[in-house]
Amino acid sequence: MVLGPPGAGKGTQASRLAEQLGIPHIATGDMFREAAAEDSETGRRIRQIMETGELIPDEMTNELVRERLLRSDARSGFILDGYPRNLEQAATLDQILDEVGTKIDLVIKFMVRGPDIVERLRGRRVCPVCRAVYHMATHPPKDDEVCDNDGAPLIRRDDDLEETTLRRLEVYGEQTRPLYELYAERGLLTEMDALGSTDEVFRRLLAVVGR
């Protein structure tokens, strides 16, 4: 499991690690962004909530994760990214893991300083086609504002705009932070410095997971 504030680089690192380990990267944010793109009542509802920076209701989120973890490709392991986000979700996750017959081996806390977060979110650009994540200062695309993989023009996530960012950070502080204590008490938590280039952080991450 990867935990950390928005903009800590969890998604980039987790997807790279998942690829290297050959296990699925389960990112609720990505799943919700996909759902939000759909032209349906649910799609609209999710879009509205995401734009405010609030969390999607637990019931919906927990059900999404339960279905995902029950799929056969999760049997040989998975990386959870963006879930759980609060204590209620953490309690449900315990139940789901029991159901599936597995457990969390390691919880990695991505450590970044407050001022860096705002900077990271401001510079972040994503590819709407392949979802690659860039940063205009620290990890820019080779060509101006287009994706290295497919040439699609990069965009800013709607929820990376300034007002939403502040609310997302508040929600993180109020609801997600208590999870550190929970997983520390269980002896699962490892802190990792998340500052530096993508490659630097990835090397650190591999060391943390013992690869």
Ligand code: AMP
């Ligand atoms: P992320 O990409 O993880 O920053 O998530 C983007 C947005 O998706 C969040 O601000 C929430 O609105 C929603 N979201 C993602 N994961 C969860 C979750 N576990 N519980 C509730 N909402 C979530």
Ligand code: ZN
């Ligand atoms: Zn792309």
